[in-house]
Amino acid sequence: MRRCKVLFLLLAALLALAGCGTSYPADPEGTLDRVRGGTLRVGASPNRDWVRLPSGSGGAARVEGKEAELVQQFAERLGADIEWVTGTEQVLADELKHGGLDLVIGGLDDKTPWSTHAGLTRPYTESRDSRGSLHRHVMLVPLGENAFLLELDRFLLESGQA
Template sequence: MVVALVVVAAGGCQWPRDADGTADRVRDGTIRVGVANNPPWTVVDGGGAGREPGGVEVELVRRLADSLGARVQWVPGGEAELMAALSERGLDLVVAGLDAESPWEQDVALTTDYLTTDEAVAVPAGEPVDTGTHLAGLDHVMAVPPGENAWQSTVERFLLELDEDEVRRLLDTHRAGT
């Protein structure tokens, strides 16, 4: 009886839901994306007004926007100010080369990781990472406003569908500066 009541009650609900309707607003609209400089993940050129950022995550956000029929409004800034704006819902997404051990996880929602990279030292330029001393693996994530569960699910679904080899090629390209 209780199970049937829960099923009937949940039948009329859209799950997951956003507190502020971000997923519905950005579809065919605008995604407000905070971007902090952290090459090769995100590259913000402070030299020219109106210049588009670059980097691996910037390319991924462009692809996400394309999949939603949306355009991107880039908001460059420092990581701390962008996370404050995200937690207050002034932004829809922050990309800054974040990893799952981000100190911001108490203030914002972090996506599931989309790529794990190795951190190493003593690696000559152009050599594979496995020739150096392995420090740790970093699980790369993006940040969304807290409570925007449908939006977070949309972003995570996009990230989980990425081809890891393609993301690694993007990373190699941006590391090489091309």
């Protein structure tokens, strides 16, 4: 009889937890929900073909390159406009850490020193530098924004980039 009571209580607790409506993965800061149909704030650090800042941008940041094109496609998928912010990796990683950006690009690889400040996508492509060293490229997102990170990783995978 006692065993039945314990089993009943465990089952009741499990059902109560299942009904809480919590979904995983979650974004504690709501990044994916805020960006979808809104604005994706992207930090872009110039790095050869990955991220280029053409001259004559005329005040508004224009960003081009392989990663910029991917971000534009991702934003379209989310129905979001892009607000570009340009700067050095250090400045952009700090801005990401403090909530001012949703994503940082710049030809970064999985050995980036900013991994303590940010979440990293799965490596989505590889390249070799002039010395023959292999680089596995990633993008940076805010730490803990796992639903946003998962959506970006899915996009990169579905677009043939991961």
